[in-house]
Amino acid sequence: MYTLDFEKQITDLETKIEELRHVSKEKGMDIVAEISVLQKKVDKLLKDVYGKLSSWDKVQVARHPERPHFLDYVKELIEDFTELTGDRLYADDQAIVGGLGRFRGQTVMIIGQEKGHDIESRMKHNFGSPKPEGYRKAVRLMALAEHYRVPLITLVDTAGAYPGIEAEERGQAVAIARATDMCLSVTVPFVATIIGEGGSGGAIALATANRVLMMEYAIYSVISPEGCASILWHDSAKKGEAAEAQKLTAQDLLKLKIIDRIVPEPLGAAHRNPKEAITNLGNALEKELKDLSNLTPKQLKAQRHQKYLDIGRV
Amino acid sequence: MNWITDYVRPKLQKLTTETKPAVADNLWQKCPSCEQMLFHRDLVDNLSVCHYCNHHLRLNAYARLKLLFDNEEFTPITLPKVPLDPLKFKDSKKYVDRLKDYRKKTGQEDAILVAHGKIGGNPAVVAAFDFSFMGGSMGLAVGAALVAAAELAIKLDFPLIAIPASGGARMQEGPFSLMQMPRSTVAVQMMREARLPYLVLLVDPTLGGVSASFAMLGDITLAESGATIGFTGARVIQQTIKEKLPAGFQTAEYLQEHGMIDRVVHRKDLRATFKKILTLLRQKSL
Numbered sequence A: 001m002y003t004l005d006f007e008k009q010i011t012d013l014e015t016k017i018e019e020l021r022h023v024s025k026e027k028g029m030d031i032v033a034e035i036s037v038l039q040k041k042v043d044k045l046l047k048d049v050y051g052k053l054s055s056w057d058k059v060q061v062a063r064h065p066e067r068p069h070f071l072d073y074v075k076e077l078i079e080d081f082t083e084l085t086g087d088r089l090y091a092d093d094q095a096i097v098g099g100l101g102r103f104r105g106q107t108v109m110i111i112g113q114e115k116g117h118d119i120e121s122r123m124k125h126n127f128g129s130p131k132p133e134g135y136r137k138a139v140r141l142m143a144l145a146e147h148y149r150v151p152l153i154t155l156v157d158t159a160g161a162y163p164g165i166e167a168e169e170r171g172q173a174v175a176i177a178r179a180t181d182m183c184l185s186v187t188v189p190f191v192a193t194i195i196g197e198g199g200s201g202g203a204i205a206l207a208t209a210n211r212v213l214m215m216e217y218a219i220y221s222v223i224s225p226e227g228c229a230s231i232l233w234h235d236s237a238k239k240g241e242a243a244e245a246q247k248l249t250a251q252d253l254l255k256l257k258i259i260d261r262i263v264p265e266p267l268g269a270a271h272r273n274p275k276e277a278i279t280n281l282g283n284a285l286e287k288e289l290k291d292l293s294n295l296t297p298k299q300l301k302a303q304r305h306q307k308y309l310d311i312g313r314v
Numbered sequence B: 001m002n003w004i005t006d007y008v009r010p011k012l013q014k015l016t017t018e019t020k021p022a023v024a025d026n027l028w029q030k031c032p033s034c035e036q037m038l039f040h041r042d043l044v045d046n047l048s049v050c051h052y053c054n055h056h057l058r059l060n061a062y063a064r065l066k067l068l069f070d071n072e073e074f075t076p077i078t079l080p081k082v083p084l085d086p087l088k089f090k091d092s093k094k095y096v097d098r099l100k101d102y103r104k105k106t107g108q109e110d111a112i113l114v115a116h117g118k119i120g121g122n123p124a125v126v127a128a129f130d131f132s133f134m135g136g137s138m139g140l141a142v143g144a145a146l147v148a149a150a151e152l153a154i155k156l157d158f159p160l161i162a163i164p165a166s167g168g169a170r171m172q173e174g175p176f177s178l179m180q181m182p183r184s185t186v187a188v189q190m191m192r193e194a195r196l197p198y199l200v201l202l203v204d205p206t207l208g209g210v211s212a213s214f215a216m217l218g219d220i221t222l223a224e225s226g227a228t229i230g231f232t233g234a235r236v237i238q239q240t241i242k243e244k245l246p247a248g249f250q251t252a253e254y255l256q257e258h259g260m261i262d263r264v265v266h267r268k269d270l271r272a273t274f275k276k277i278l279t280l281l282r283q284k285s286l
């Protein structure tokens, strides 16, 4: 398991428990009581450590490689997921995955960035950094959702849109702009969730929804803390200060009314218990979609427009 | 200075007198492209285009409006009030102080001006960015101004021309800055729903969250010759991929070649081009 710096004392203790279990089994000793005490200590440490994470700590949790990604959520939450590929113009970009499926009894269109979990899948999904064809596929699938009148669910997890020559050549800016435009055009219920990283325009293109949720340890920002530190502080080592200043945590963003709801993660964050995190999101999505089902198509679009017009209005 | 007319509000008159001495002190300036020395008056006469290499120097928002509107006459609107410094942001300097400095330096509230007037006899609302105000970065004030520009255009039944010149997001406003991407897109949709033309003129530079929102959603998109336009800045791309960038990468001409914009226009032809388009759209029969 990949261990973050501030988790080290916890994982050390857990390793010790494992060793104890092993030894006691070999020697036939009964140490249930001792293990229970140590386990309680682990839980208390988790509560303490996770109770006072800095913004920069949360950035690291959001980027944790074992954190559940788009396809993990789809696997648990969506029945009969049928992936639909390609932008019909150039290629299929696997940094964005999308398709039809059934979510708790109703057909939905689900789209999101996938980062991958090992070298091979990370390469396949380009580490979750989409190219224009990815956004154009998303536009196509959003239009399909509109055409068939099925609710739209997006799961956002990207460090940002891909910064490369071919992405510029094929119109990264146009592709992102048009995806945001489409997000604001559809008249079906639309719920977006930032499940890991919500990196700037590359995230907005899928996250401009009726309801925007964030997992408890997800981040959402206009620029990475590293980028912000090097531009504004001229020192990339100031990423901690930059993370704090950018107000990129779910807790900050709920307070600023940029997002609508925080989805709780299990003790010690989603990477310690992906299944629980995924179920929590499932429950939240079900509730949000139910609420939105009371609105007419016209109201759904108007609500989305008003939501963004109102941000920062005095 | 004959362009100060009744249309110009006292505040803007004040701005022009304030900036006058700064110009007089710099009678000569170097072309940022070919490095030839350019005499200020010649440069002004040539619309701030270099005589030697045709490089289009950056114009502030006020000069932009003067350039586009007939007889340099236009009516600026008061921009909506927005929360200042919503995050209480501070890096090496407090954001509120930075804002104050730029306001003093430029005589403007923020990085955008909105005005209405006539272009070749056609009424239009123009929203022009000012790169000299914090790199034309888009925060709450700019987003609100774009919405106000669309609302004004709809109220007057005029087309809207947006002229972005921006490095992207106003980082000091963090998430509020990011939210101006969808917010400005709503402004574009308001124009579309009203079936009024929404035209964009991309000028140097248009990058990041600005290019990836309202700037790339024009019904018709023009770009000024040589302007740098893209999503990710060239330096960041180079750092990421560690490859040499192709010649002319992210120029207006490059974007046209790749099918991203409608026309590349020389500054001296801008007004005539807009006149032609606006007249065609106004005189249609259906």
Ligand SMILES: [Zn+2]
Binding pocket: B031, B032, B033, B034, B035, B036, B050, B051, B052, B053, B054, B055
């Ligand atoms: Zn020159």
